[in-house]
Amino acid sequence: MPTKQSPMTDSQQAAQSHKMYKKTRLNNGLTVATHQMPERASVSLGIWLRVGARYEKEDISGISHFLEHLLFKGTEKRSCEELKQSIEGIGGSLNGFTAQELTCYLARVPGKYLASALDVLGDMVLNANLAPQDIKTERKVILEEIRMYKDLPGDFVMEQLMKLLWPGQPLGRNISGEIKTIRGISREQLLAYKQGFYQPANIVVVACGDLKHRQVLEECKRCFYSSGKTQRNKFVPAGQRQTGPRLNFRVKDIKQTHLALGLYGLPRNDPARFILGLLHIILGANMSSRLFREVREERGLAYE
Template identity: 35%
Template sequence: MYKTHTLDNGLKIIGEEIQHLKSITLGILVNAGSRIEDSQISGVSHFIEHMLFKGTKNRTSKEIASEIDNLGGQINAFTSKENTCYYVKLLDEHIDIGIDVLSDMILNSKFDKYDIDKERLVILEELKMYEDSPEDLAYDLLTENIYNNKGIGMNIIGTTKSIDNINRENMFEYFEKYYTPNNAVISISGNFKFEELVEKLNVKFKDWKSKEVNLNIEESEFNSCIITKNKDTEQISLAMTLKAIPRENVNEVYALSIINNIFGGSISSRLFQKVREEKGLVYSIYSSQSLYRKCGELGIFASMSKKNLKEVYELIKSEIVEIKENYLTEKEIQQSKEQLKGSYILDLESTSSRMSAIGKAMLFNDKVRTTEEILESINNVDIKTIKNVIDKVFNIENIGVCIVGKGVDKIKL
């Protein structure tokens, strides 16, 4: 069972006690990601994530890393379109050190100008790294064009220009605006006693000042497009996206998970079996869902030789049309439900996955569904809901396509 507590300053704490483990993962999730950034400083959420590891009033950058590393633990962070998370994973006996380090990073980071300028170079190298990955590049270009490079369409890392525009003043202004206790959640999973940990967290975070936060979450308009990017690669990368549903449509979200599993989300899926196993045209092909507040996408990716591109593209389209016209069989739906439940249960064996899942649920929905409730929701998805979601999502005329590879600007699909 999950336990929750809210400190006087509005900081929400959610924890799941798992007494048979010897580890614990504790994360601080902030309701701020690339989606809400000003385009002039696109990437500032991710830049701040880097800077919180660069030193505090009490610790150097090396001390932040070594205090956790020397205990055999992990300290890391990630930035997404909608939130930023900082976390530690440690043996339960060392959690006090983890709390001390994370609270120091959140409350006492220096944002030193010299460190900012140095880290800017690191982030520009990170941007180049992603641009050297055809799969990442294809998805990023596609998302930018689908959403006209606004909101959800902005790159999490930013652009070369926007990264250069970020300075200490606008970075700290953004930090002060969104890094507030009433806009954050602390999520814990593992071996601990909830009430004891709440007391320790209160000592560290009680002086974190709350303030009014206005998040401008707008619906992002989906624009169909076909774009190409020449890149000297051995294979062609094909990314496609269908407009899907927002994360708040809870019942439909479970239905889409079932559909995606059958369509391209597993090795037994239609796409994998048809395009790879039967035709032998690709090594990698899959679909996945990315659901946000007020919008969502069903993405499809495949990589192949240039000579196979058109056939793979047509096969994917034919599978979209097939599901749209004939829906799914009862047998497929039941098998997909069992597969999803099994995957969900296996994910629960990781305290990091559990911390992230319950933390995001609390951050976005202010409540967490129990394991039993989630499994029941998967079981209760009916054919009517599945058909309604297919009708909404599988529309071949409402699709985005991006092709990355050598000489792709000359390709006509």
């Protein structure tokens, strides 16, 4: 009879998880990580950069997000339309986003187009034109994006909460920037910011699908050829400056009141963060949470 296997320990599970992916750092500082999934017909690619709103000075707030928009507008050898068609024309998808600590460019394509997709992403990241007319057009787009989020009460209330938690520092500012800062960012500032942060040492290329790690390495050596700086940019620490409760009430002509309550959490390397995560589930994460039961099921005060 087959013997019953014992459950894996935490250390065994960690080792098993580590075997799922391979990671290599190239001589120019670029990091490549792959996860082989032979059952998949497509490959997913992510170009992750260690730069986001956390690294911005106040007068250029929103520049990381501005730059992300512009990288889709064209390069020295591909127009905006050619960039999109290079991925979407073969049945793939192309996207990007900016966060507090990172910027990411994503593509998903049929597996046989892995090399060409990496070439497109590498071209975008290293050789973007940042043409004056594109900057002018995209500036207007981003200004409308900022106005859009201010019209969404759920987003607006979180924006105000972050300003309360992190006053006078990058984490308290909008990732998209403010109307004033976006209007003031120049092409020279965009070029300098890109030159400072879009370096191989700040880039992690991630690929998942039916692929070989060595194959991706060779393609990355070809597509991300830049030597650049081999030192990663320094992490910008946040200061907890709160000495007492803070309140912010904003009046908007809408039918419902939106409320956000926040407090400082734990560092991501603190072992107690798992306890905090469990507490989050108990108090408000799911339909069985205390907050959901009391506010919606018992009192019928809100939908969400």
